[in-house]
Amino acid sequence: MKLENKVVLITGAGGGIGQAAVRKFVAEGAKVMLADLGTEDTQQLVNEMGPEHCACVAVDVSQDDQVENMVNACVKTFGGIDVFVANAGVEGEIGDIMSTDVSNLDKVLAVNVRGVWLGLHYVIPVMRDGGGGSIMITSSGAGVQGSPNTACYNASKHAVIGLMRCAALEVAQFGIRVNTVNPGAVETRMMTSIEDGFTEVGAGDFRALVEAGTPLGRYGQPNEIANMMVFLGSDDSSYCTGSVYMVDGGNAT
């Protein structure tokens, strides 16, 4: 088991990728704190996995005090943090830059960038005191590519790569590794929402466009992203830090 006795804190644990990751982490022997906006989905998963393996906490990652509270809850329940998966994210409104409102940018940056920054801010001291750990931030294919109608989302996913590189350099001395995981299009609620958004603004059949541009010719499955997360969270990636890990079926190629 690759994560035996490790404590994993994961935000956005109720989402498609989040849930798949939680299952894999537990299967690999970890204790997992599931954090999400509400506790409906995460509590269900906790009940299924068993409270000896998991717990959940509600958090709006864009709020300073709530992120602090989330980290404290994890330490109180499980004793520390070995792996942090900053996975909470929103897609925002689909539409081009001139037609959308700046409030969309603010919302997307608040969750996708500020939320990640706050997570790093509160988790790093805990990991440092615990002797080290692994942090991964969910970026995206959108973090290394452009696409019309998703500028705020892409900007936020590019931004966390910059954040990751700086964090990696700062915390290497504490035995903490920091990387991003960059999923392509994955079969989740978020992708359905993006597809619908594209249809609404008349920007075409998003799924068909993505599949045509993806060498593997399909969306990814949440557990395929989770596999990379287990790799990065485990000692198998002991020499991996400061890097961008694509799981996108070759789309960015």
Added chain:
Amino acid sequence: MSFDFKNKVVLITGAGAGLGYACAQAFANAGAKIAITDISQEALNSAVADLQNTGAEVLGLLNDAGDSADVNAMLDAIVERFGCLDIAVNNAGTATPLQEFHEVGEAEFDRVMGVNLKGVWLCMQAEIRQMLKQGGGRIVNMASATSRNTFPNASPYVTSKFAVAGLTRTVAVEYAQRDIRINAICPGNVATPLVVSLVEDLSVLATKHAIKRLGTPEEVANGVMFLASDLSSFSTGSLLEVDGGWNAI
């Protein structure tokens, strides 16, 4: 996530020592049947013996990756012995002592490109021809952190590794719909016999990495196994860094 390669046929080129040998060992421990190549008979014999001592099924082939006749013969021998080729790790490579660009001899450029780039090219062609016949396969090419970063005074090496990355990505797209996944691994500095023979002060190399140490061959092998396994089923044309944070600097 235990790596399980039970009964898979895995080729690792340049596996007499260093990263190649570490990969061979790792795959063997995970249950694979191994074919290894090297340009040195001595290194090859020693590696084969060591692997067999751990109970692995090993075929050793003396091979120059830069020679197409040799490479084709290599594939024939593997298929004859094992019946197929599931996974290929194109690791055979070389490097040069540090030297300013304007001093590098043309012959040296040709030698490095001949192994590091053309060797990968020729091996991939032979491997893919076989994989097309059998309906699929996995290829992992040994690129480098220098595929995306600079290393002054190592221009032939850096050029070749940058090229391997491009080759990997473009060819991956061509075969993506035929169940052949092709990725590259990008190691940082590791204290292999090759590196030790070329660099006097390894501590200088360590400063390139955020982690401030060299990697181990086992760390690189872990990344190779991840790319060769079904755990990376949604990855093709990707470059997997195992570089201790070199590319964040």
